[in-house]
Amino acid sequence: MAVTDLLVITTAVILNRIPAIYFPGSFMFITPVCSFSIALIYACRDSSVWLTVTFTFDRLVAICCLKLKTKYCTEKTAAVVIGMVCVLAFSINIPWYFMHEPVYVIDNTPWFCRQKNIRYTSPLWTAFDWFDRIVTPCLPFFLIVLFNAVTVSHILKASRARKRLCAQRNGENKSDQEMESRRKSIILLFAISGTFIILWMTYVVEFLWHRFAKSYIIHGFDDPKFIFIESGNMLQLLSCCTNSFIYAVTQRKFREQLNIMVKCPLSLIAKLCKK
Secondary structure (H helix, E strand, O other), X not given: OHHHHHHHHHHXXXXXXXXXXXXXXXXXXXXXXXXXXXXXXXXXXXXXXXXXHHHHHHHHHHHHOHHHHXXXXXXXXXXXXXXHHHHHHHHHOHHXXXXXXXXXXXXXXXXXXXXXXXXXXXXXXXXXXXXXXXXXXXXXXXXXXXXXXXXXXXXXXXXXXXHHHHHHHHOOOOOOHHHHHHHHHHHHHHHHXXXXXXXXHHHHHHHHHHHHHOOOOOOOOOOHHHHHXXXXXXXXXXXHHHHHHHHXXXXXHHHHHHHHHHHHHHHHHHHHHHO
């Protein structure tokens, strides 16, 4: 998840947005390179989103399916699932490479990328457009909500049973460490679902508005349509970062490893100073 999130930032921001603003005439905007970059951005984005889905499913199995946990929650299974998700994500986004044409041709060199008009008139491209939005983010959102709902339901049932058991043993309902851990798990799961739908909502609404209003012309950077589209792109790129951050930073083992990473160079510097 961390690697694919970093790839999204690298491809979409560092190699696309920053050159577009500060280096508009660089080789990155030769049409074949530009088209490849766009396809790569979509592939990394889909990998990031679907690895979040698979990780959510992994948590569901680990918490709710103890018998399946010993077979599914293994390093081998994780490697296979990650490989399949990444291969499929890159495969289904190949058509994005062929969706663009050059804006200018200078000395037989095509420059910049713009979407072909056939994207808005061809039934095949329209079907691909719908497929792209359903695969990411509509289906992932549905699956994340479903998996989290099942997990939360299981945690609540187990918590009620634990409360009754503690009350019978102690004569009163006391909170314990296990209950606190389960409460934090519920908050974490709701945070994932909530941030995902909020940050992707603008992107989905923008697509539906384009398809049903059929208003594709943009009049400059001050056009509300342009601001709306770019806001949707910004928020969906931000979503690829927040999920990994929420999952990783809230985990105790991750925080321990992060502390070790920070302290390691400091301890080496301290030893060198002593010598």
